[in-house]
Amino acid sequence: MIELSSVIRDLRDELEQAVAAAEGEALRFELGTIELEVSVALERTGHAGAKVKFWVMETGADATVATTSTQRLTLALRPTLTGPDGSGSSAYVAGTAEPDES
Template identity: 45%
Template sequence: MIELAKVIEELRNELDAAITAGAGQAVRFEVGPIELEVEVVITREAGAGSKVRFWVVDAEGQGKVSRAATQRVKLTLEPRVAASGRRPEVSGAAVPGER
């Protein structure tokens, strides 16, 4: 199993890599809403610093986790570039008159 935060971090890394790889390319793609659907197991740690964690079940872990203990979660993520607040583009620089 892998933590949900790690799944989202890896998705962010893949988007960054696609933006970098698309620099200078003639074809441009604006990244729209991303729908991510995962099966999670929720665990709770007791104690003074108690935590609730969401673990994503991978294909290999399916047989090891009881079906009753998993929940399906669907997230819709709206990616934005931190500096501008705009949707990222998987491409190079803008062309005048382009939408």
């Protein structure tokens, strides 16, 4: 299972690569609302001050995970680019991106 925050962070990284790839391209796409649908498992620990964690279920998860209560969660994300002055603007992405060389 993967933490929901990791899924969103990875999505942000992918979108940043797509925005960078759009620079100087003749054909670009305005980035609109992104709907992300995931199956999540809820984990709550029993000690004082406990927090709730959402875990995203991976495809092909083993049978032990199947006994966990899962829910389907749909997030509507509206990405914006934040400038140095804190103002937001629309983001544009290209159809292709350069592979990550790291």
